[in-house]
Amino acid sequence: MQLFHNDYNEMCHEAVLKKMVDYASFQVNGYGEDEICRHAADLIRTSCCDESLDVHFLVGGTQANLTVIDAALRPHQAALGAVSAHINVHETGAVEATGHKVIPLASADGKITAEQIDSALITHWSDSAHEHIAQPKLVYISNPTELGTVYSRQELEDISSVCKKHGLYLFVDGARLGYALAAKGNDVTLADLARLTDVFYIGGTKVGAMFGEAVVISNPALKEDFRYLIKQHGGMLAKGWLLGIQFEALFEKDLYMQISAHADAMADQIRDTLHSLSCPFLVDGITNQLFPILPDHVLEELSKNFTFSEQERVDPSHRAVRFCTSWATKQENVDALCDALKKLL
Amino acid sequence: MQLFHNDYNEMCHEAVLKKMVDYASFQVNGYGEDEICRHAADLIRTSCCDESLDVHFLVGGTQANLTVIDAALRPHQAALGAVSAHINVHETGAVEATGHKVIPLASADGKITAEQIDSALITHWSDSAHEHIAQPKLVYISNPTELGTVYSRQELEDISSVCKKHGLYLFVDGARLGYALAAKGNDVTLADLARLTDVFYIGGTKVGAMFGEAVVISNPALKEDFRYLIKQHGGMLAKGWLLGIQFEALFEKDLYMQISAHADAMADQIRDTLHSLSCPFLVDGITNQLFPILPDHVLEELSKNFTFSEQERVDPSHRAVRFCTSWATKQENVDALCDALKKLL
């Protein structure tokens, strides 16, 4: 069975594992207060072209989301996000469990617009009963989104502007960030993210690491006491240097971008094959996630040799499904999948 | 200025005030553990035809909603409600502040259906990743709804059945319950509510009392330790007998139903007038809230003598607004409003 149902089915890139083994006999201080973490943070600051950034290493994405949002909001404040946002649908109400409402905005492709945000805020403040309504204070977007789409630099500039206008924090969930940055057609850089957001994170779990997300904070208000919040939410890894090692490996020699580009290239091959077969897509994307709409009988055949995840039923005989590539995807597996698709469609 | 913008702009019915004055010189035990509260609870049990019910008196509606829902749910569980549900839009995220997600269901008229609930639960449990999704465990409906509509007995039977099928609690917010029970065309009784729900409340604040909501619990699982939760959420009134006095006054001689019927009759006069003038409505209703769609210039004229609340803009020259009657609405004020409408339309 060849696994395409998500992008976290392999342990880690060999360079990450090698570095892990290299450090195995060291004695290191705990809780991320060590030289390895400091070096990894420096590498990320350099990649972001901003030496003033705070960098914290957390274990996973839900943990990063709930910790950042809880750190940013007062009790009556809420996060705005796409109706399909990971925090709205796939984190078991983790943000609500910290006491905060997630206010969903309509979205067909996983993205939201500066206009939607502006409109939501104008509506809030013009309501004479606004004190009876959760106050929007943070905008959450994913890049790439849960549907594999990416924001252009202009879109991020616009969202950033409207956030500044209304005093909102802008937070970018980058669980799959590499796959956006390395995608053909993308024009956003890490430096753009550092410049345009208040806080974002660089996903490691899905991009070459065993686990780990690097939270990057530019807004001083969000930097204060952030480590207390990590600890309180159970996210302070005793052996924090395990995270430092992995991000050191990923950011030392541009490995993060290289392996992301590989995943995107693998996805492009499948995408091109599907396009050439006139297969429709639920959403068009340029990253490592593909959402083709396929006949049930084709999916049944495919499922004998390949895994994919279910997205939604489109009509009585067709479903949209998700295929993911990753840093670990092998050419031979992509070839096998493309061959199978050609045979079946 | 004659106030029609909501139904809590008068202190209380004279019988409530008189009884308050009558009790003024008594010494009474605190925290609702007194004879007056016990008597008021007995009166409500009798009205509900069920001696096994637990009755607790709380000060207000948001407090009742957040206390009941927090008492009912484990941390990962969520409340299902209409997208327009009071808990979803007008309580500053109070339910989320207790840690629980509110999952909105589409609704044009403020009501949700048994089918919607069934479908939501089937979707949840059939998702292989359901542990990543907040688990629906309680259904919240308002009767009448925030849009003035009411549930029929059959609709409640159906919703109750589907809740039992899926192990969900059914909770009815009755902030304006009297105005539903007394409405022409309603076929639901207090006994029906006690029989079909796990918990509901009888609103006093908007129906003749100074303040106060009587929470009625039939499900034993929800009865346990409920007073701890009232206290924890700041809802345990030191002089609890103030609530007992008011519900005693409202339920001793059927006053609750009489004054509710008055409000509905007053609303019916305005509704009939608007119908006779061919005025369209945002939502049809039978209770004390009316949502006519009126031209801006008419609203401007009306606003010189009458208050109403804004609902939504319908087109560039028309808005839906809300007029409320209440137990305190005077015939002369209704006449004045109807005359004004006839003159302007």
Place this chain on the structure above:
Amino acid sequence: MQLFHNDYNEMCHEAVLKKMVDYASFQVNGYGEDEICRHAADLIRTSCCDESLDVHFLVGGTQANLTVIDAALRPHQAALGAVSAHINVHETGAVEATGHKVIPLASADGKITAEQIDSALITHWSDSAHEHIAQPKLVYISNPTELGTVYSRQELEDISSVCKKHGLYLFVDGARLGYALAAKGNDVTLADLARLTDVFYIGGTKVGAMFGEAVVISNPALKEDFRYLIKQHGGMLAKGWLLGIQFEALFEKDLYMQISAHADAMADQIRDTLHSLSCPFLVDGITNQLFPILPDHVLEELSKNFTFSEQERVDPSHRAVRFCTSWATKQENVDALCDALKKLL
């Protein structure tokens, strides 16, 4: 039976009730946004000699405590208070339910000192692992305390200074504030409280009102969005003017101080009687609460005609109990109690 077990067993002072009746036929805007509340707030600002104060009327003490503390703290921050603080022992974990730890400081008489606070903060910040410890950010004191003791002006000055030194908020729970302000030997005024604290409240429930606490905020950081927090915690009374009426009555003609002085005078008579009978006390106090240590057999006799509350067992044959007077205590009842004590001791 004559009730001395607490100070909230009577409805309200007659002037409060009279004003309530006077306003009964008015139409007033909801949620505390009305002229009566504004006037009551003005009266309080004047009493505090500070026109810049924000004044909010809440229904009860636990509600006031949890709302203020939740508004003031970020998630990782904690409140410091005496081990006997109401928030630590008698609010069903209400503060913890908003996510915040209460850090108890040792106290024999219900008070804490500037030195204790200073020491706690120095300990916190000098711990290299302070990020693993809840961060003290607010000092909670009650005045009078739960044991009937009061803070002197100098003590408040010292506590205020140490709070400023460490960037802590100072919050005074004034559920029984009148009984402190009117006590013989007290040198603290409302103006002192407004000047030395960041936020405090003036208790109405136990001092002449039916219910209601006036939260007075001087620190601008705590003023922001406070009404959102009131609403979110279920504390925004729909008919907010009911609170305004009561505080108007209490602060119009110095009634609050007059009735407080009455309660203290009644307590002084009982205290003097007990002293003259050489009765020991658990704690010495000057307000309306007395904590004499009495033989079990005396308490048994007393309990036939008087109520009191249990405090703690002192030795196999003696218990400390609590007698409370209030604004409503009658001279004849005090006489009866003193006579009984003289007969039994």
Place this chain on the structure above:
Amino acid sequence: MQLFHNDYNEMCHEAVLKKMVDYASFQVNGYGEDEICRHAADLIRTSCCDESLDVHFLVGGTQANLTVIDAALRPHQAALGAVSAHINVHETGAVEATGHKVIPLASADGKITAEQIDSALITHWSDSAHEHIAQPKLVYISNPTELGTVYSRQELEDISSVCKKHGLYLFVDGARLGYALAAKGNDVTLADLARLTDVFYIGGTKVGAMFGEAVVISNPALKEDFRYLIKQHGGMLAKGWLLGIQFEALFEKDLYMQISAHADAMADQIRDTLHSLSCPFLVDGITNQLFPILPDHVLEELSKNFTFSEQERVDPSHRAVRFCTSWATKQENVDALCDALKKLL
């Protein structure tokens, strides 16, 4: 510098790392739903002599504590623990952040007794105002405790009995469990823990693993929906099999007990040396943590070559400090430390 200040300064045992490398090229399903985790859980069930246990692998101790306690308690319920309990002092209020009070019980050596628990519960339920007090529902103990002491089997039996008597859950934090189980003088087994508790966890982070704690649940009420709570609190590792691998390595060939015994033996050597030098201890213990009381000048000398952690000042010239050994402690380092102690004392 030789590190003795804690027991998590080395990456992991070589067998753990080797197995990690062995699995590196596999494709595995996410979120702990894989064969490796199932096998590791089976090994633990076998070690606990109970096939009915649920086993969940979490990343760290604070995460395990807050998730278990939040899963177990209703909102008004509290955890009882020693005043020195990790959840009370070193988790940044993580339990309170889930809404629950930690009620501290006095303890000189880190342990609490069945009598203390019994007394706390009798006090709670006999208080007529118990609804105003957080309700104790769970007992939290650490074994070994934060002060290196261990519970005997009889003590656990007694605590378990009193918990059953009062309907309390018993939860054992086993962050350093191996060092208790392998200690000379210990008579408690994993099977005892499974039999006597409702839930406990087996610490990996401090006992040979890179990270990871195995939560073992015997009480069916705590089993229900536990994975939802893991996810909600950000504890569901995407590549859950990383945890399975480590516990497989630790439990396949009794490695967990062997390496724990090594750490205890290393500690015994230091302990014996200190005893032979007549050094007093803050607390006597038998596990890998030692709390000697040493003169400041000795500590200053020692600190040039060895790390230790500060515990508390005992008198103007002496401090209690903590030395930790671990699975990774080398004989040569212990020898060096013992030699230094002999020279300095």
